[in-house]
Amino acid sequence: MTYYILFILGLGIGSFLNVVTMRYKEDGLVFGRHIVFGRSHCPNCKKVLKWYELIPVISFILQLGRCRSCKEKMSYQYPLIEIITALIFVSVPYYFFVYQKEMFVGISDNFLIEYSVIWVLVFLSLLTIGVIDYRKYIVPDELVVLIALLGIGWTILLFESNNFSAITGSFIGSYADLFNLRENLWINHLVGSILGLLAIGAIFFGTRGAAIGFGDVKLFGALGLLFGYPDIFLVFFLSFTTGAIFSLPLLVRKLKGMKDFVPFAPFIIIASFLVFFFGNDILRLYFDLFQFQL
Template sequence: MLSIRYRVGGFVFNKRSLLGRSHCPYCRKTLGWYELIPLVSYLIQKGRCRGCKGPLSVQYPVVELISGVVFAEVPSRLKEIIGGLAPTLLEGSAFFEISVLCWLLFSTILILIAVIDFRDRVVPDELNVAIILVGLIYAAALSAAPDIGFTGGSTIGKFALLLGFQKSIIINRLLASFAAIAFFGIIIAGSRGRAMGMGDLKLGGAAGIFLGWPDIALSLALAFILGSLFSLPLLFTRKKTMKDTVPFAPFIVAGMFTLFFFGEELVSGYLKLFGYFN
């Protein structure tokens, strides 16, 4: 609902978005609770308003489905990651609960960013600030957790040690943020702002604080791969040209989720492909 109620130039978190009642964008009818059941209401109403029969955006069920899957799978994936590094932290410690909370907040913000950038071509600064704040809390939890700090809390587990900078959580996060900002800064400067926007740079820098190194680098690599897989067919079929712009934040978000859920398997498979890991 926050992404739907957001208006360019305004705030994502305001009285209207947090406390306002949902209504049909056509007839302005206030919706009842039975019209707001995720996925179910959209399917029962066949994608239309119950009152005026106006067509509802497919954004509603898509975002609801993605959000549901993410919220259902994040805890189990974190249990796998933490259990593989420091099983003792799964019991008798608040670390697991704090990690789940931080990742769910981070995931919620990422979904908001993806939807807003896809629709409005903008990444609100307040969402980047929110990522930084959640990232600092997560980094503090990692620093205080025994046995897991040596990987920097990386989602690729022991493979993170191959790229170094894991001895200090602070240095790790600062490096990740700087690397992302420098990477996007070079692209923006080289293309004079045509290839990337400042919103992508800010998102990369903020996410670096949460993800750390090397996760931010791998996430961005996956983002460009996913972006290419989406854009190249459009160019070949001439549905898009090189002059057209495509919002990139959704691909950054997709890259981060891909790394979180499948990163360890992807890195392992890549190393096996070149004979570096058996």
């Protein structure tokens, strides 16, 4: 029952995220007045939308994906972002309470709720960054700062709830022990941020900003603070792997030439998502494949 309510709530918040990303301008604030308080209208005919044209997903389906007034096709971004947001609202608590329950044995339900709140906010921020980068090739600084603050909040919360997966606070579970982890969470998260910056900074300066933008570098520093060491390396590795898997067919089919710019933040975000949900499973698969015994 709770999950149904969270899903519906997510659809509504997703609708708001659509507004934020659609109205975002390069020189403006992500949460500026015109973004938060303006009335929604059709981007084509400018007609102000009625409440029944603004119901997440349902309006899109009933109107067969077209504006009621001018019949112009609506972007698939609208229902897609709404559904992804709803899935974030459902899957984050599911992760802590059900899917990776054994990693959080001994943590009270109240802490698990606080964990969920932090990570729902993380993924909402990341989703917004991803859409804005995809549309405008920009990673907004205020959202990067928000991720860094959530990283600090997360570290404080881990500290308070303490016995998180035997000291680590890592999403790769016991595999984190292989990486000479320090017992001090703050050191792990600071080191994660610095190493993340160094790794991505090397790519940025090595390619002279051809492969990735400086916004991606800043985002990585914030994610390092959030994920900590060693998880940030898995985020790093998976960002480039998913980026390559996606870009290769495009290059082969020549839809995009080598010089065309592919926004990188969406891959960082997919990688963050994979590490959070499946980091432990990915490493288990890796070590099973190579017959490595812990």
